[in-house]
Amino acid sequence: MSKVKVGINGFGRIGRIVFRESFNRDNIEVVAINDLLDLDHLAYLLKYDSVHGRFNGTVDIRDGKLYVNDRHIRVTAEKDPTQLKWDEAGVDVVAECTGIFTTIDTAKAHIVGGAKKVIISAPSADAPMFVMGVNHTKATAADTIVSNASCTTNCLAPLAKVLNDEFGIVEGLMTTIHATTATQMTVDGPSRKDFRGGRAALLNIIPASTGAAKAVGKVIPELNGKLTGMSMRVPTADVSVVDLTVKLAKETTYEAIMAVLKNAADTNLKGILGFTEDDVVSQDFISDSRTSIVDAKAGIGLNSTFFKIVSWYDNEYGYSSKLLDLAHHIATL
Known part of the structure; x- marks a missing residue:
């Protein structure tokens, strides 16, 4: 399979670090970000981090678009996940990092919005929870909405x-x-x-x-x-x-x-x-x-x-x- 394409909803602490870490991977790439923050501020918080240091690469805004290491990343500011058109960005999996859409019913909005699968970056009341190295092998193709636990x-x-x-x-x-x-x-x-x-x-x-x-x-x-x-x-x-x-x-x-x-x-x-x-x-x-x-x-x-x-x-x-x-x-x- 070619690179897994990830969309990030919520560009807070976890969302930004998921983005940073993706640049250390050969098998995965972030292609889209959704956050209500304005683009200049979003780019600034990506570039500088008080804990993890400066982003190891280039972060630029050109003609109102975000480019990271000269690669264009789609950025939207949409409150309603059903309107995100993740499929148009080629997204396979959405990292739901807002802390808001933490149940199957609410996270399903991303599926309606074009995503194939969703990972909730928080414990969930009803979505199956998987921890790498512990029970991740129990996940099946039918698990479209999952939680990464805490x-x-x-x-x-x-x-x-x-x-x-x-x-x-x-x-x-x-x-x-x-x-x-x-x-x-x-x-x-x-x-x-x-x-x-x-x-x-x-x-x-x-x-x-x-x-x-x-x-x-x-x-x-x-x-x-x-x-x-x-x-x-x-x-x-x-x-x-x-x-x-x-x-x-x-x-x-x-x-x-x-x-x-x-x-x-x-x-x-x-x-x-x-x-x-x-x-x-x-x-x-x-x-x-x-x-x-x-x-x-x-x-x-x-x-x-x-x-x-x-x-x-x-x-x-x-x-x-x-x-x-x-x-x-x-x-x-």
């Missing part, structure tokens, strides 16, 4: 899969120490989610809810009801870390667990799961395309069945990278 689920699920396959997970609690996101406030104000969510992101560690751990039960059915978790939002711009505390069915050692995870990172989960024994901190994972990098030195064990596993993830870049992997996978089924 960035935290993409970190936790590969970890949980390896642990469950090798040792069996009895139960577990997860905390994600999570970087600030666009929905938070720079100064105190009202939040749609909860009171604490409206407090100043730059000044506070903010406890928050997350469905990421429970969502693992959707992509690994045998773990349904065995995992739950919470989030602590911290004043950093990017990169988060999962702290997974688990009770295992089989007795083992922390060293044996690390050996199994390292093997998975080097073999069947290469490029998805990572492993490090270095003295790393969060900034060391900026723009890392893997979604879960086990930190061998950070975890601990209490006894032969009770362990804490720590795994890093660039919640922007890793997630966006796997969204493109999933886009290529479902487009070629």
Whole structure:
């Protein structure tokens, strides 16, 4: 098959990084962007990024059109996805990155608008959720609208899969120490989610809810009801870390667990799961395309069945990278 052609709806943090990462791929290309932002501003945000640095290429506007590396990218500003005429741009898969059209019924508007398939860049209440390396092989050609789950689920699920396959997970609690996101406030104000969510992101560690751990039960059915978790939002711009505390069915050692995870990172989960024994901190994972990098030195064990596993993830870049992997996978089924 020739290159899979992707259209992006919503050019926020994830939309822009999906676009950036597409230029590192030979098998996929972004051909169209839809966002309500004016073209000059859109090009500026693509060219300069406070976290990931300058775009590695050229970004130009000529005669009111966007050119990236001298290639024309169709840009529209349409509120109604049914009017986007994705097919006229040759789009195979739409990356739905607005955070608005997150159900099958709402995302279906892109199909009406000419797309063949849609990937929602968020958890979905009813669309099938797939995590690369965990359950993506269960996707079928009939799955026209799918969810890439959340960035935290993409970190936790590969970890949980390896642990469950090798040792069996009895139960577990997860905390994600999570970087600030666009929905938070720079100064105190009202939040749609909860009171604490409206407090100043730059000044506070903010406890928050997350469905990421429970969502693992959707992509690994045998773990349904065995995992739950919470989030602590911290004043950093990017990169988060999962702290997974688990009770295992089989007795083992922390060293044996690390050996199994390292093997998975080097073999069947290469490029998805990572492993490090270095003295790393969060900034060391900026723009890392893997979604879960086990930190061998950070975890601990209490006894032969009770362990804490720590795994890093660039919640922007890793997630966006796997969204493109999933886009290529479902487009070629």
